[in-house]
Amino acid sequence: MASRLDTTFAALRQSGRKAFVAYICAGDPSLDETLENVKTLEACGVDVIELGLPFSDPLADGIVNQMAAGRALEAGADMHGVLELIRRIRAVTQIPLVLFTYLNPVYVYGFEKFHADAAAAGADGVLLLDLPPDEAVLNAELHAGLGMQRICLIAPTTPEARIHTLAAGAQGFIYYISREGVTGAQTTLATNIASQVQVIKASGTTVPVCVGFGISTPDQAREVALAADGVVVGSAIVKIIQNHGGTPSAQTELAAFVKPLVDAVKSV
Numbered sequence: 001m002a003s004r005l006d007t008t009f010a011a012l013r014q015s016g017r018k019a020f021v022a023y024i025c026a027g028d029p030s031l032d033e034t035l036e037n038v039k040t041l042e043a044c045g046v047d048v049i050e051l052g053l054p055f056s057d058p059l060a061d062g063i064v065n066q067m068a069a070g071r072a073l074e075a076g077a078d079m080h081g082v083l084e085l086i087r088r089i090r091a092v093t094q095i096p097l098v099l100f101t102y103l104n105p106v107y108v109y110g111f112e113k114f115h116a117d118a119a120a121a122g123a124d125g126v127l128l129l130d131l132p133p134d135e136a137v138l139n140a141e142l143h144a145g146l147g148m149q150r151i152c153l154i155a156p157t158t159p160e161a162r163i164h165t166l167a168a169g170a171q172g173f174i175y176y177i178s179r180e181g182v183t184g185a186q187t188t189l190a191t192n193i194a195s196q197v198q199v200i201k202a203s204g205t206t207v208p209v210c211v212g213f214g215i216s217t218p219d220q221a222r223e224v225a226l227a228a229d230g231v232v233v234g235s236a237i238v239k240i241i242q243n244h245g246g247t248p249s250a251q252t253e254l255a256a257f258v259k260p261l262v263d264a265v266k267s268v
Contacts, residue, residue, distance in 0.1 A: 003149055004096040004124045005172040008047055009208045009229070019173075019230030020045065020221075020265045021210055022237055022258065023100060025052040025068035027077025029245035031085045035092075037241065040251045042095045045262040048173075050127065050234065053082055053101035060102075060129045064235040067242065079109045083121045090122035098125040098151055098172070119147035125172045127151040133166060151175055154200060156192065167205035173230065174200060174209045194227035218264035225268040233261055 002010070012019050022041050026034050038049055054072035058065060086097060099118060106114045106128065118126065126148045133152065149171035154163055156177070167174060178193050193211055200209050211224045212232025224231045237258060244253040 003172070004094060005048065005098070005149055008096050009173065012047065013208075013229075018225040018228070018265050018268050019047045019208065019210060020262045021048040021050060021098075021173075021212070021230055021232040022046045023050040023052060023065075023212075023232065023234030024237060024241065025054055025065065025072050026082045026085055027054050027072030027075055028068040028238070028241055029071055030075050031077055031081050033245060033250065034085060035088055036251055037254060038089050038095070039092060040254050041258060042093055044255055044258045045266060046095070046258065047230070048096045048098060050098045050100045050232070051082070051086070051123075053079065053099055053105055055102050055105050057104070058102065062235060064238050064242065068238045071242075079105060079114070083117055086118065086121040086123055096124045097122065098127055099123050099148075100127045100129070102129055103131045115147040123148055125149040125151050127153070127175065129153070133169065153177055156196060160199060163200055164203045167200055167203040167207065170205055170207040172207070174205065174207055175232065176200060176209055176211045176228070178211050178213045178215075178224070193224060197227050218260045221261045222264040222268060225265040231261075231265050233258075236261075 009019060024034065024037055024041070028034065041049060052065065052069065054069040054077050056069070056073060058069050061069070089097065115126070151172050152166050152170050152174055154166055154174055154176050158166070176197060197209050197211065208229035210230030210232050211228040212234060215221055215224055215231060215233050216236035221231050221233065237254070240254055240257045244250045
């Protein structure tokens with residue numbers, strides 16, 4: 001049976017459209033509001049949602065996403081709560097869900113148990129930011145019984161030989177990080193996105209390539225969509241949740257920000 005990710009990207013490819021992937025932190029500002037955020041994002045045309053598992057030491061995240069994780073933890077979000085949230089999401093939508101997390105909370109919960117429980121709840125993929133693929137294959141505990149598609153990261157600094165290795169084992173989609181550093185909105189895009197995407201595609205992979213890190217405006221989203229199979233927007237969306245979460249206008253403000261971004265990507 002094809003995964004939700006594979007089915008979604010296949011349908012997009014067949015229709016000649018690009019994917020919009022949105023990142024939000026589970027539990028920010030509450031698990032209940034996260035469910036509403038997911039429904040709003042889907043209504044705006046978002047194709048895939050990256051759901052961040054709140055963690056106390058998110059090394060790859062900039063200040064906006066760090067603060068979101070802190071708010072979620074203060075609100076009581078934990079692994080069990082996030083898994084229950086996924087079950088609640090699956091009661092109302094089949095939008096693909098990718099869990100965006102670090103190894104520590106997964107390892108504490110139990111590596112194989114996490115993958116089994118998350119897959120059973122309805123998660124489709126996992127992006128473990130600080131687990132190098134090389135290490136995973138060397139340790140059976142970190143490689144066996146996954147149950148979800150493993151999303152790989154490729155950076156501007158990744159050597160071409162390693163790009164080929166990573167792309168050969170990629171599942172779901174490849175997340176190309178368009179710039180060095182941590183997450184966060186930027187005023188300008190990296191200048192080599194198109195050429196780097198072409199290097200990845202030249203490896204022979206048929207897995208879609210989605211580009212993220214720093215995208216925050218419709219013009220930026222459209223420019224990236226011209227070069228890639230999909231666009232990932234995170235910090236800019238999380239900032240809207242930071243500013244309006246927990247208020248009566250939260251969903252209206254979220255939709256007002258996200259819909260133009262999605263429309264820009266779908267116009268390509």
